[in-house]
Amino acid sequence: MKKLLVEFIGTFFLTLTVATAAVLGTGTPYAPFAIGSVLMVMIYAGGHVSGAHYNPAVSLAVYLRGRSSLQDLISYIVVQLLAGVAAVFVAKALVPGQGVDPLALKSTPTLISELLFTFALAWVVLSTATAKATSGNSNYGLAIGFTVLVGAITVGSISGGAFNPAVSTMLLVIGKLRIGDCWLHFLPQVLGAVVAAYAFKTTHPEDR
Amino acid sequence: MKKLLVEFIGTFFLTLTVATAAVLGTGTPYAPFAIGSVLMVMIYAGGHVSGAHYNPAVSLAVYLRGRSSLQDLISYIVVQLLAGVAAVFVAKALVPGQGVDPLALKSTPTLISELLFTFALAWVVLSTATAKATSGNSNYGLAIGFTVLVGAITVGSISGGAFNPAVSTMLLVIGKLRIGDCWLHFLPQVLGAVVAAYAFKTTHPEDR
Amino acid sequence: MKKLLVEFIGTFFLTLTVATAAVLGTGTPYAPFAIGSVLMVMIYAGGHVSGAHYNPAVSLAVYLRGRSSLQDLISYIVVQLLAGVAAVFVAKALVPGQGVDPLALKSTPTLISELLFTFALAWVVLSTATAKATSGNSNYGLAIGFTVLVGAITVGSISGGAFNPAVSTMLLVIGKLRIGDCWLHFLPQVLGAVVAAYAFKTTHPEDR
Amino acid sequence: MKKLLVEFIGTFFLTLTVATAAVLGTGTPYAPFAIGSVLMVMIYAGGHVSGAHYNPAVSLAVYLRGRSSLQDLISYIVVQLLAGVAAVFVAKALVPGQGVDPLALKSTPTLISELLFTFALAWVVLSTATAKATSGNSNYGLAIGFTVLVGAITVGSISGGAFNPAVSTMLLVIGKLRIGDCWLHFLPQVLGAVVAAYAFKTTHPEDR
Numbered sequence: 001m002k003k004l005l006v007e008f009i010g011t012f013f014l015t016l017t018v019a020t021a022a023v024l025g026t027g028t029p030y031a032p033f034a035i036g037s038v039l040m041v042m043i044y045a046g047g048h049v050s051g052a053h054y055n056p057a058v059s060l061a062v063y064l065r066g067r068s069s070l071q072d073l074i075s076y077i078v079v080q081l082l083a084g085v086a087a088v089f090v091a092k093a094l095v096p097g098q099g100v101d102p103l104a105l106k107s108t109p110t111l112i113s114e115l116l117f118t119f120a121l122a123w124v125v126l127s128t129a130t131a132k133a134t135s136g137n138s139n140y141g142l143a144i145g146f147t148v149l150v151g152a153i154t155v156g157s158i159s160g161g162a163f164n165p166a167v168s169t170m171l172l173v174i175g176k177l178r179i180g181d182c183w184l185h186f187l188p189q190v191l192g193a194v195v196a197a198y199a200f201k202t203t204h205p206e207d208r
Numbered sequence: 209m210k211k212l213l214v215e216f217i218g219t220f221f222l223t224l225t226v227a228t229a230a231v232l233g234t235g236t237p238y239a240p241f242a243i244g245s246v247l248m249v250m251i252y253a254g255g256h257v258s259g260a261h262y263n264p265a266v267s268l269a270v271y272l273r274g275r276s277s278l279q280d281l282i283s284y285i286v287v288q289l290l291a292g293v294a295a296v297f298v299a300k301a302l303v304p305g306q307g308v309d310p311l312a313l314k315s316t317p318t319l320i321s322e323l324l325f326t327f328a329l330a331w332v333v334l335s336t337a338t339a340k341a342t343s344g345n346s347n348y349g350l351a352i353g354f355t356v357l358v359g360a361i362t363v364g365s366i367s368g369g370a371f372n373p374a375v376s377t378m379l380l381v382i383g384k385l386r387i388g389d390c391w392l393h394f395l396p397q398v399l400g401a402v403v404a405a406y407a408f409k410t411t412h413p414e415d416r
Numbered sequence: 417m418k419k420l421l422v423e424f425i426g427t428f429f430l431t432l433t434v435a436t437a438a439v440l441g442t443g444t445p446y447a448p449f450a451i452g453s454v455l456m457v458m459i460y461a462g463g464h465v466s467g468a469h470y471n472p473a474v475s476l477a478v479y480l481r482g483r484s485s486l487q488d489l490i491s492y493i494v495v496q497l498l499a500g501v502a503a504v505f506v507a508k509a510l511v512p513g514q515g516v517d518p519l520a521l522k523s524t525p526t527l528i529s530e531l532l533f534t535f536a537l538a539w540v541v542l543s544t545a546t547a548k549a550t551s552g553n554s555n556y557g558l559a560i561g562f563t564v565l566v567g568a569i570t571v572g573s574i575s576g577g578a579f580n581p582a583v584s585t586m587l588l589v590i591g592k593l594r595i596g597d598c599w600l601h602f603l604p605q606v607l608g609a610v611v612a613a614y615a616f617k618t619t620h621p622e623d624r
Numbered sequence: 625m626k627k628l629l630v631e632f633i634g635t636f637f638l639t640l641t642v643a644t645a646a647v648l649g650t651g652t653p654y655a656p657f658a659i660g661s662v663l664m665v666m667i668y669a670g671g672h673v674s675g676a677h678y679n680p681a682v683s684l685a686v687y688l689r690g691r692s693s694l695q696d697l698i699s700y701i702v703v704q705l706l707a708g709v710a711a712v713f714v715a716k717a718l719v720p721g722q723g724v725d726p727l728a729l730k731s732t733p734t735l736i737s738e739l740l741f742t743f744a745l746a747w748v749v750l751s752t753a754t755a756k757a758t759s760g761n762s763n764y765g766l767a768i769g770f771t772v773l774v775g776a777i778t779v780g781s782i783s784g785g786a787f788n789p790a791v792s793t794m795l796l797v798i799g800k801l802r803i804g805d806c807w808l809h810f811l812p813q814v815l816g817a818v819v820a821a822y823a824f825k826t827t828h829p830e831d832r
Contacts, residue, residue, distance in 0.1 A: 002411040009407070013328055013358075020362050027361040030240065032446065034361035036453075037244075037354040044351035045332045048341035049411055090324070094317045094366055109510045116506070120429055124461045133464035137554045138345045138762070143460035146453040150429075153443040153450040154436050158510055199425070203418040203465055210827040217823070221744055221774075228778050235777040238656065242777035245660075245770040252767035253748045256757035257827055298740070302733045302782055346554070346761045448654065452661075525718045532714070536637055540669045549672035553762045559668035562661040566637075569651040569658035570644050574718055615633070619626040619673055 003050040010042035010054040011083035015170040019091035032152035040145025055164040057193040061122035064197035084170035100175040113159035117151035118192030126200040211258040218250035218262040219291035223378040227299035240360035248353025263372040265401040269330035272405035292378035308383040318392040321367035325359035326400030334408040419466040426458035426470040427499035431586040435507035448568035456561025471580040473609040477538035480613035500586035516591040526600040529575035533567035534608030542616040627674040634666035634678040635707035639794040643715035656776035664769025679788040681817040685746035688821035708794035724799040734808040737783035741775035742816030750824040
């Protein structure tokens with residue numbers, strides 16, 4: 001239960017920051033810095049309890065890499081998605097009456113953006129937080145958080161910059177992501193996580 | 209006494225940076241980066257002496273978590289508030305003649321903002337700087353400082369982004385926070401610290 | 417092979433970020449932050465496998481310092497340049513139809529810029545990632561990545577801010593660097609790496 | 625000699641970044657990020673060789689704290705000032721023909737700004753890089769560099785944001801600081817270093 005509480009807290013603050021600073025615009029144009037940083041700080045606060053995934057795609061990659069059980073995977077994903085939904089209601093209370101225009105997404109650029117940066121995120125997570133060779137390095141949180149900073153700056157204007165099904169769920173509920181466009185986020189996010197897990201296994205034979 | 213001197217130095221530079229860069233506007237629009245960073249650097253400079261709270265809400269959370277005495281709590285809070293008042297006079301000497309318009313705060317969004325990010329700040333402090341499991345990690349200062357960066361970017365335009373009764377005291381004395389609005393800061397800040405202490409205890413049974 | 421895969425991934429994301437955020441303009445004006453950060457995160461993700469050079473000039477400096485074989489040097493450079501070319505095609509798919517105006521470079525300022533900051537980059541790499549005296553310090557990735565942030569902010573408007581033949585190759589293929597101007601990048605980059613290797617050897621006699 | 629070479633390299637890149645990005649304006653408005661970061665990366669590159677002062681005020685504070693000889697102090701200061709002068713000529717070659725308007729400084733705000741942030745800088749250096757209690761913490765470079773980031777954002781528009789006699793010497797030679805205004809920089813910088821040394825000794829009795 002304490003693992004799930006930590007996953008809820010971390011995912012809630014991550015998705016709340018995206019919803020408030022980026023979608024509702026309180027942090028524009030510095031929202032990417034807030035988003036990358038909130039992921040970093042919540043990783044340092046919760047990593048030793050839950051692993052600090054805060055992202056179903058990361059939980060999937062960690063599961064495929066063999067570091068969590070199927071039961072953990074499922075319960076983590078449920079809690080992460082609930083946290084994303086909860087963030088919508090709190091963000092709306094923070095910025096009452098603010099309208100939201102849905103993203104006008106182009107299919108191919110969106111698919112590539114979400115695939116590449118979800119891969120990068122899961123690749124950095126697995127390499128910095130689950131490999132034996134990096135176990136003494138304290139900078140996993142900095143590396144993981146700032147991967148999202150990079151993606152948000154680089155492709156935020158193309159795909160919305162989610163790289164995380166909990167963030168995409170929040171975007172859907174708040175009205176920023178159209179239902180018909182959901183697959184442009186969820187599909188490449190899952191695929192990016194799977195590819196990252198196998199890339200990690202290929203390059204880290206000693207960690208099997 | 210050396211603990212109190214370190215708390216004074218750290219809280220003074222934190223509140224001076226908020227007063228000068230944000231309230232008096234010398235650092236606009238980069239004030240959040242200066243504020244998060246000054247907290248980080250003063251934590252690295254003073255953490256080994258005083259614990260580097262620089263914030264009565266953090267001191268309260270650390271006390272409730274069982275890491276400081278009631279006497280330390282009271283003396284720290286007195287020194288932190290004095291440092292916040294001192295910062296007002298120095299900031300006014302740095303930017304003479306600059307007028308200050310008080311914040312026009314909406315009650316509910318302000319209460320939620322200060323509650324959530326004071327909770328986040330105390331949660332990150334307790335988890336990264338007082339838990340056994342993170343005792344070897346050097347990045348507590350980065351995590352704590354950048355939590356304030358996140359809050360300043362995300363809800364700075366909503367509540368003023370204090371998350372710290374010493375900062376709110378400075379805002380009151382400098383004329384940015386109306387006396388009638390004080391409870392919108394102090395009440396949720398205290399509440400956030402209390403909730404964080406109990407959330408920490410729930411998720412860290414081995415640290416009791 | 418796993419070393420080369422890691423070099424490909426890291427160099428691809430570095431050059432893709434430069435191509436998309438800076439050249440095609442999706443990250444303007446925050447591209448330098450994305451570029452410095454992507455180098456940092458890819459170093460933390462891959463350093464323990466390949467050394468995380470992601471830059472032929474760095475590979476040359478590491479070779480001259482005596483930390484890699486000639487065969488590694490050549491294979492790394494080939495993979496890094498291929499990754500830079502691959503990034504062009506992906507960046508164009510991300511931002512279809514975006515035109516590119518070639519840089520109007522002045523010879524002397526460009527040569528000095530690329531020389532100085534390639535030197536700085538190789539100097540920081542050798543000192544933080546290959547010296548005995550810094551072997552316990554986790555911050556090599558932060559230091560190396562942010563060296564590029566400094567260069568991109570400071571001389572990005574002068575030389576384009578490459579400091580890396582793989583980045584310059586990407587700039588050439590995408591049409592940002594004129595063929596006739598190539599030597600203004602490649603020559604000082606090689607020279608900067610050579611000077612850094614000898615400066616390192618002079619100041620680190622115990623690391624020979 | 626290798627110590628002096630490292631001091632020259634670090635101070636040269638620090639003062640060159642200030643001269644180019646801030647004074648000649650290539651990095652505006654992000655110059656503070658480049659300046660804080662270049663100090664950080666040069667500290668990580670050179671700290672193990674020379675102590676990475678790159679600043680006569682820091683060298684003075686380290687001397688007063690009892691960590692260097694008078695001979696080192698003098699030779700460091702000479703080299704640091706020479707590096708600042710050298711940076712002027714290189715910066716002018718990077719941005720040829722760019723005019724420089726001298727700062728219009730107000731005495732009291734300038735004196736307070738330079739005093740406070742030179743104190744903060746020396747305080748952070750002594751506490752994070754010379755105290756026994758922080759000897760295992762890798763983040764001294766991050767803390768020291770970002771102290772300058774804080775000062776540059778907060779009081780850069782008031783005093784010019786030097787906090788370093790080598791930077792002030794560069795500002796003098798490049799024409800940004802009037803000769804008649806020199807004492808507004810040098811005097812509080814020396815004073816800030818002295819006060820920091822005694823504040824450190826008071827709060828760190830075990831480090832004597």
